[in-house]
Amino acid sequence: MPTDTPILSLAGITKRFGGTTANKAVDFDLAPGEIVGLLGENGAGKTTLMNVVFGLYRPDEGIIRIDGQPVGIATTADAIALGIGMVHQHSHAVARHTVLENLMTGLPGRKGLLDRRSALRRLTEIGDAYGLRLDPDRPVGELAVGERQRLDIIRALFRKARVLILDEPTSVLTPQESEGLFSALRALRNDKVGIVFISHKLNEVRAITDRIVVMRRGEVVADVPNDGKLTNVGLASLMCGHEPERVVRQPRQRGEARLSLRGLRLTDTRHGGAAKAPIDLDIHAGEIVGIAGVSGNGQVRLAETVAGVEAAAAGEIGLDGNIVRDPSPRRMQAHGLAYIPEDRIGAGLVGSMPVRENMVLSRYVEAPFSRRGWLDWQAILDFARRQIAAYDVRPTDPHLPVGLLSGGNQQKAIIARELAFSPRVLVIAQPTRGLDVSAIAFVHRALMNLRDEGCAIMLISDDLDEIFQLSDRIAVMYEGEIVRDTPVEEATVPTVGLAMTEGRMAGRNAA
Amino acid sequence: MRLVARPNRNSPLRDAMMPVAAVAASLLICAVLILLAGANPLTAFGIMAKAAFWGKFALTETLARAAPLILSGLAALVALRTRFWNIGGEGQIIVGAMAAAWVGALTSLPTPLLIPFMLIGAALAGAALAAVPASLKTRLGVDEVVSTLMLNFIVMYLMQALLSGPWKDPVTGWTNSPSILRAAEFPVFWKGTRLHLGVLVAFLAVGVVGVIMKRTTLGLSMKIVGENPRAARHAGLDVTRVTLAAALLSGALAGLAGAGEIGGIQFQVIASISSGYGYAGIVVAMLARLSAAGIIPAALFIAAITTGADEMSRQTGVPFFIADAMQGICLIAVLVAMTLSRYQIRFRTSPERRATP
Numbered sequence: 001m002p003t004d005t006p007i008l009s010l011a012g013i014t015k016r017f018g019g020t021t022a023n024k025a026v027d028f029d030l031a032p033g034e035i036v037g038l039l040g041e042n043g044a045g046k047t048t049l050m051n052v053v054f055g056l057y058r059p060d061e062g063i064i065r066i067d068g069q070p071v072g073i074a075t076t077a078d079a080i081a082l083g084i085g086m087v088h089q090h091s092h093a094v095a096r097h098t099v100l101e102n103l104m105t106g107l108p109g110r111k112g113l114l115d116r117r118s119a120l121r122r123l124t125e126i127g128d129a130y131g132l133r134l135d136p137d138r139p140v141g142e143l144a145v146g147e148r149q150r151l152d153i154i155r156a157l158f159r160k161a162r163v164l165i166l167d168e169p170t171s172v173l174t175p176q177e178s179e180g181l182f183s184a185l186r187a188l189r190n191d192k193v194g195i196v197f198i199s200h201k202l203n204e205v206r207a208i209t210d211r212i213v214v215m216r217r218g219e220v221v222a223d224v225p226n227d228g229k230l231t232n233v234g235l236a237s238l239m240c241g242h243e244p245e246r247v248v249r250q251p252r253q254r255g256e257a258r259l260s261l262r263g264l265r266l267t268d269t270r271h272g273g274a275a276k277a278p279i280d281l282d283i284h285a286g287e288i289v290g291i292a293g294v295s296g297n298g299q300v301r302l303a304e305t306v307a308g309v310e311a312a313a314a315g316e317i318g319l320d321g322n323i324v325r326d327p328s329p330r331r332m333q334a335h336g337l338a339y340i341p342e343d344r345i346g347a348g349l350v351g352s353m354p355v356r357e358n359m360v361l362s363r364y365v366e367a368p369f370s371r372r373g374w375l376d377w378q379a380i381l382d383f384a385r386r387q388i389a390a391y392d393v394r395p396t397d398p399h400l401p402v403g404l405l406s407g408g409n410q411q412k413a414i415i416a417r418e419l420a421f422s423p424r425v426l427v428i429a430q431p432t433r434g435l436d437v438s439a440i441a442f443v444h445r446a447l448m449n450l451r452d453e454g455c456a457i458m459l460i461s462d463d464l465d466e467i468f469q470l471s472d473r474i475a476v477m478y479e480g481e482i483v484r485d486t487p488v489e490e491a492t493v494p495t496v497g498l499a500m501t502e503g504r505m506a507g508r509n510a511a
Numbered sequence: 512m513r514l515v516a517r518p519n520r521n522s523p524l525r526d527a528m529m530p531v532a533a534v535a536a537s538l539l540i541c542a543v544l545i546l547l548a549g550a551n552p553l554t555a556f557g558i559m560a561k562a563a564f565w566g567k568f569a570l571t572e573t574l575a576r577a578a579p580l581i582l583s584g585l586a587a588l589v590a591l592r593t594r595f596w597n598i599g600g601e602g603q604i605i606v607g608a609m610a611a612a613w614v615g616a617l618t619s620l621p622t623p624l625l626i627p628f629m630l631i632g633a634a635l636a637g638a639a640l641a642a643v644p645a646s647l648k649t650r651l652g653v654d655e656v657v658s659t660l661m662l663n664f665i666v667m668y669l670m671q672a673l674l675s676g677p678w679k680d681p682v683t684g685w686t687n688s689p690s691i692l693r694a695a696e697f698p699v700f701w702k703g704t705r706l707h708l709g710v711l712v713a714f715l716a717v718g719v720v721g722v723i724m725k726r727t728t729l730g731l732s733m734k735i736v737g738e739n740p741r742a743a744r745h746a747g748l749d750v751t752r753v754t755l756a757a758a759l760l761s762g763a764l765a766g767l768a769g770a771g772e773i774g775g776i777q778f779q780v781i782a783s784i785s786s787g788y789g790y791a792g793i794v795v796a797m798l799a800r801l802s803a804a805g806i807i808p809a810a811l812f813i814a815a816i817t818t819g820a821d822e823m824s825r826q827t828g829v830p831f832f833i834a835d836a837m838q839g840i841c842l843i844a845v846l847v848a849m850t851l852s853r854y855q856i857r858f859r860t861s862p863e864r865r866a867t868p
Contacts, residue, residue, distance in 0.1 A: 307745070308747075309744060309745055328747070329744065329745060329746065329747035330747035330749075333747055339745070341745055343741075346739075346741055346742070347741050347742050347744075347745045348742060348745065349739075349742060350735055350738045350739040350742050350743075351738075351739070352738050352739075353734070353735070353738060357731065357735075361735065361742065361746040362746040362747050364728060364731060365728050365732075370728045373727050373728050373729060374726060374727060374728075375726055375727060375728055375731060377726075
């Protein structure tokens with residue numbers, strides 16, 4: 001373990017938002033050439049703490065020291081000037097500018113003069129030193145998610161960052177891309193850069209970090225060297241205060257085909273045309289089919305098409321053996337299909353409206369919630385109360401605007417709504433994105449129970465661990481097609497990862 | 512000093528106080544304007560209040576003037592709730608008035624049917640006019656702010672063309688439409704006042720719209736489409752149909768306001784038949800914070816400003832246009848108050864400045 005003066009040292013940082021304390025007298029040190037994993041459930045205060053360091057929030061109490069010197073960080077510009085770089089989950093790069101233009105904006109130095117040649121030289125140096133390479137003349141809009149992230153890291157290095165904060169960097173990456181990121185991080189460590197690695201993925205944190213700091217409810221509850229003796233279960237119980245349960249998939253005989261896609265071609269909004277090859281897929285009763293893929297390969301469009309929100313370019317959707325003519329969300333619902341979109345607050349809920357209304361968002365036109373156009377508020381309220389209790393949505397006040405709930409409770413509310421009428425088919429996208437360990441366990445258990453009751457489930461997720469844990473079959477999407485479809489027993493992380501990145505035909509659907 | 516988002520967005524008291532604060536702020540600003548015009552603001556406001564509320568005539572006159580504002584406020588409320596930015600209330604009032612004047616002058620119609628047909632005709636005309644920008648929006652994605660606003664001018668000049676052409680009085684040459692039949696004039700509830708049937712219609716409409724918004728699936732659908740159209744689509748709502756329904760309802764309410772002006776006040780179409788009621792309706796709806804019950808006090812306030820400003824300008828010499836200025840300031844004050852109520856003002860400097868060596 002490095003013993004130098006900490007490059008970054010936080011002492012007694014406290015940050016309050018109104019009545020809640022997001023950080024409670026937090027101490028945190030980072031040595032040069034050290035990778036520290038910052039773990040914690042959602043709302044544990046990890047991101048708040050790092051936002052304090054990056055000048056996005058101002059702490060109510062506490063002192064920040066860089067190289068032992070107390071500093072005031074009032075803005076992100078201060079943070080950057082002090083050598084702190086932060087890479088967010090979603091890139092803020094300007095899409096129309098090229099890689100080089102993005103890198104040159106906001107650089108310190110001669111004002112107004114952009115020195116293209118020295119910028120190019122620096123880009124090459126960084127590429128050689130850390131394996132972080134990008135074509136300088138490509139527009140950022142054309143870059144894949146992983147490449148955009150690489151751009152953000154390069155940008156931080158351009159500004160001579162000595163402290164690099166990565167907020168859930170691998171949540172958008174394929175396994176191969178994550179491996180590339182890790183080797184870059186190791187090279188940076190050798191050059192004495194201090195790295196804070198925020199993540200939910202325990203395997204990765206154990207693989208890459210030197211030390212692990214666990215936060216719970218705004219406080220640091222553990223600060224331990226990563227000596228190879230830590231286990232996922234141990235870390236998870238530190239994070240949530242008790243041992244998390246892991247859903248176990250019991251082998252089960254699958255039933256009849258519930259959802260059948262025949263020659264389905266997705267429309268592609270980006271290029272205006274349809275996907276190249278049609279999709280043929282059956283999902284049976286009592287079966288979870290995981291749809292894996294790098295985000296942006298048509299998974300969202302597949303979910304929306306099956307749910308009737310978007311029209312297909314060609315092909316048919318069958319439910320219980322009957323082809324649904326002219327699919328619309330209401331028609332699919334009437335056939336027993338429930339849909340939980342990935343964008344909870346944008347597409348699944350109306351944030352400004354109370355939980356009560358949101359609990360019946362897709363059903364209030366039907367009895368018992370309304371009769372001949374007249375709402376029965378008592379029936380709606382009773383139903384909302386019942387579902388809130390059954391799915392442990394907190395806070396329990398049905399009159400609270402749903403937008404004030406945490407992400408986990410919003411997801412519980414949507415699940416409570418969509419599962420209330422025992423759907424025959426469920427389409428669910430990114431069910432646990434952004435949720436913490438206990439909420440994830442809750443959602444996984446709900447999905448597994450539904451499967452065991454005989455529902456046919458299409459599970460779309462960027463999280464390969466989740467896909468492997470829950471699915472009976474794994475299908476891989478690449479550029480709007482399904483390029484691989486195998487039982488989970490025949491799938492491995494490398495083969496699925498390869499199909500995700502290269503679209504290689506393998507397995508049963510090989511054409 | 513900086514603005515910080517309030518952690519708790521839900522406070523009934525703050526919600527109720529907001530329009531009051533906005534009105535107070537706009538009165539304060541108007542006081543400055545009155546001062547600049549060379550009068551004592553307190554005296555001026557006193558004259559206004561007295562002229563608007565003191566005595567049978569003043570009170571009933573304010574009520575009569577509030578009627579079109581209530582209906583046009585409801586029209587704006589229904590549209591804004593659904594996020595259909597209907598700025599076309601003015602045009603919808605005018606076509607409603609023209610339809611009512613036309614039906615009211617029909618000698619071929621049985622007498623008892625005259626008034627009901629005037630109301631229905633006006634509502635249909637307003638709805639039909641609103642259907643144009645609504646279908647342009649839902650079919651072609653044409654921005655309704657522009658199309659509804661532009662339609663106002665088209666309708667206004669169409670009306671003026673009619674008034675100086677086919678409807679022109681052949682004898683006097685006045686640019687007024689022919690008067691409606693005696694039997695088509697709206698009954699008055701209080702002799703010697705102008706409390707006509709249209710006022711009752713306006714108050715009934717408040718109840719009807721309130722019930723629609725609170726108790727029917729249509730009202731809930733409109734609110735969901737207005738708050739989050741994407742979630743509405745995902746939940747299986749027919750966003751196009753809901754938007755169309757809201758636009759039709761909005762246009763019909765505005766059209767009814769026109770019928771009231773014809774049947775109860777003017778008895779013929781004159782060039783200034785609406786004089787900005789359509790735009791004032793947006794102020795009323797915002798002041799009412801888009802609640803049906805709030806429409807009545809909001810409309811009364813705006814009506815009182817207009818009736819009161821008349822008298823005030825006669826007595827103090829402050830131009831009558833102060834009424835328009837007050838309306839405008841009121842709208843801005845409400846919009847500012849709505850934004851500010853989501854924030855709190857912090858005067859404290861940040862603590863880490865002190866941590867700086």
